[in-house]
Each structure stands twice: as structure tokens, then as C-alpha cells.
Amino acid sequence: MKKKQLAVWMMTAALSAVMMTGCGQKDTVEQTENTEQVENTEDQAAGSEEAAIPDEDMEMDPEFGVDSEETxxxxxxxxxxxxxxxxxxxxxSGVSSEGEIILMIDPDHTYLLDASTGLPVDVKDVQAGDSFEAYLGDAMTMSLPPQNTPDIVFVNVPEDIAMPSYAVAAEDPTETNGIWTLKATDGTVYEVTEDAQVVPYLTKNIVKMQDVQKGTACAIWYDDQNQVQKVMILE
Incomplete structure (x- = not known):
């Protein structure tokens, strides 16, 4: 009888050990799976954070409110x-944001000029319905409508003249046989002859093409033969 009771006790102990081992394995598997899930979540979060940080060398479109090296x-x-x-x-124009744009006129940044004379114009004197030409600044807001602070705006544009241009010198102009070559940062090359006027902005100083240097901003007018007629040195 004692041997039988002992055998039953040993079997019961063995079954209990097996059950405890199985539970332990299950707990270990669940713990491993939970650890892997946490690690995967952390990796995904880190990947998302890295994707959200743009490369410092990446050039961004100014239309989306980020500076660009483009002119x-x-x-x-x-x-x-x-x-x-x-x-x-x-x-x-088909350039930049099509349709409505709000041009913010900053007196410390934006030239607002009469397209014929080059004289400054007050915002209150600008008329709705008139034509315009503007050279946009380097950042456009993502609002609707988008907003931009332009470098220059030409208004009072007559129909019988070519639209003036805005150019920033990419390098010091060079002179050959009396013709000055002005290379702009947008890649345009202007040839300025001795017959062209070179005038200052809002001063009576006497200026020449020699006064144009790398980084100098100019407004440029053309004659009916599309030749440079006048260069106004802005800064």
C-alpha cells in the first residue's frame, strides 16, 4: 500500500513539474515576442524621425517656404x-504658383517701380486691373492664396514697351571694345553699349557700368530693337 501511495505521489510530482516547465516556456516566448515588438516600434519611430529631417544639402523649392539657391x-x-x-x-506667367498670389510689399526689401520711368510708386497709387511684372523673393508661403515678398514689382506697364528686367550681377561686368557684358545670376547675359544710359536709383550721383559689381541689383530697360537702353543701379 505504501509503495502504491509513493508511486502515485511521484507521478503527481512529475506532472506538476511538466506543467510548470510548460508555463515557464510560454512566459518566456511571450516575453520574447513583447521585447521584439517594442524593438520594432522603436526602430520604426527612429526611421520616421530620420525621414522627417531633411538633408542639410538638399535644395528645397521656394514655393514651399524654404530658401533656395535659385534666383x-x-x-x-x-x-x-x-x-x-x-x-x-x-x-x-505659368511660373511659380499659378493664379492668385498676394505680393507683400516690404519698404525695406521690395522695389515698387513705374515700368516706364523707374520711379518709385506708392502702394496706394497702384490700380486694380493694371498689368504687372514681379520678381519673387526666395520663399513662398503654403497658405491659400500663397504669399510672397518680392524683390521688385513693376507697375503702370504700358502696352507699347518691352517689360523691364531685374538682374543681379553674378560677377563683375567686363568690357570689350566699348561693350559691357553683364552676366546675371539667372544666366541671362546683357550687352550694354556706350549708347545705353546708366543711372542711379533716387540719387543724382553719376554712375557708370564700372560701379556694377558682383551682387549688384539692376533694373534694365530695352528699346524697340530689344537692345539695352537703360540700366538703373539699385544697390
């Missing part, structure tokens, strides 16, 4: 409304 984009169209320090326009 000013020239847009033109019709003025639809005028505010205290803004001009709302319909951009019909």
Missing part, C-alpha cells in the same frame, strides 16, 4: 486688388 522667378499678369501693404495679383 528670383519672374511672374506677370493682372492686378486684382490692392491692400495697405499688399498687392493681390492673378499670375498668368
Amino acid at each position: 528670383s522667378a519672374a511672374v506677370f499678369g493682372v492686378i486684382t486688388d490692392v491692400g495697405e501693404n499688399e498687392i493681390i495679383v492673378d499670375n498668368q
Whole structure:
């Protein structure tokens, strides 16, 4: 009888040990799976964080409000409304943001000029319905409509003259046989002859093409033969 009881006790102990071992293995597997899930989640989060940080060397589009090394984009169209320090326009150029754009006129940054004379124009004197040309600044907001602070805006544009241009010298101009070659940062090359006027902005100083240096901003007018007629040194 005692031997039988002893055998039953040993079998019971063995079964209990097997059950405990099985539970232990299950707990270990669950713990391993949970650890792997946590590690995968951390890896995914780290990957998302890395993807959200742009490469410092990556050039971003100015249309999305990030500086770019590209030069000013020239847009033109019709003025639809005028505010205290803004001009709302319909951009019909096919360049940058098509349609309505709010041009923010910053007196410390934006040249607002008469397209014929080159004289400054007050925002309140700008008329809705007139044509315009603007060279956009390097950042466009993502708002609707988008907003931009342009480098220069030409208004009062007559129909019988070629639209003036805005150019920033990429290097010091060079002279050959009386013709000055001005290379702009947008790649345009202007040839300025001795017959062309070279004038200052808002001063009576006497200026020459020699006064144009790398980084100098200019407004440029053409004659009916598309030859440079006048160069206004802005800065």
C-alpha cells in the first residue's frame, strides 16, 4: 500500500513539474515576442524621425517656404486688388504658383517701380486691373492664396514697351571694345553699349557700368530693337 501511495505521489510530482516547465516556456516566448515588438516600434519611430529631417544639402523649392539657391522667378499678369501693404495679383506667367498670389510689399526689401520711368510708386497709387511684372523673393508661403515678398514689382506697364528686367550681377561686368557684358545670376547675359544710359536709383550721383559689381541689383530697360537702353543701379 505504501509503495502504491509513493508511486502515485511521484507521478503527481512529475506532472506538476511538466506543467510548470510548460508555463515557464510560454512566459518566456511571450516575453520574447513583447521585447521584439517594442524593438520594432522603436526602430520604426527612429526611421520616421530620420525621414522627417531633411538633408542639410538638399535644395528645397521656394514655393514651399524654404530658401533656395535659385534666383528670383519672374511672374506677370493682372492686378486684382490692392491692400495697405499688399498687392493681390492673378499670375498668368505659368511660373511659380499659378493664379492668385498676394505680393507683400516690404519698404525695406521690395522695389515698387513705374515700368516706364523707374520711379518709385506708392502702394496706394497702384490700380486694380493694371498689368504687372514681379520678381519673387526666395520663399513662398503654403497658405491659400500663397504669399510672397518680392524683390521688385513693376507697375503702370504700358502696352507699347518691352517689360523691364531685374538682374543681379553674378560677377563683375567686363568690357570689350566699348561693350559691357553683364552676366546675371539667372544666366541671362546683357550687352550694354556706350549708347545705353546708366543711372542711379533716387540719387543724382553719376554712375557708370564700372560701379556694377558682383551682387549688384539692376533694373534694365530695352528699346524697340530689344537692345539695352537703360540700366538703373539699385544697390
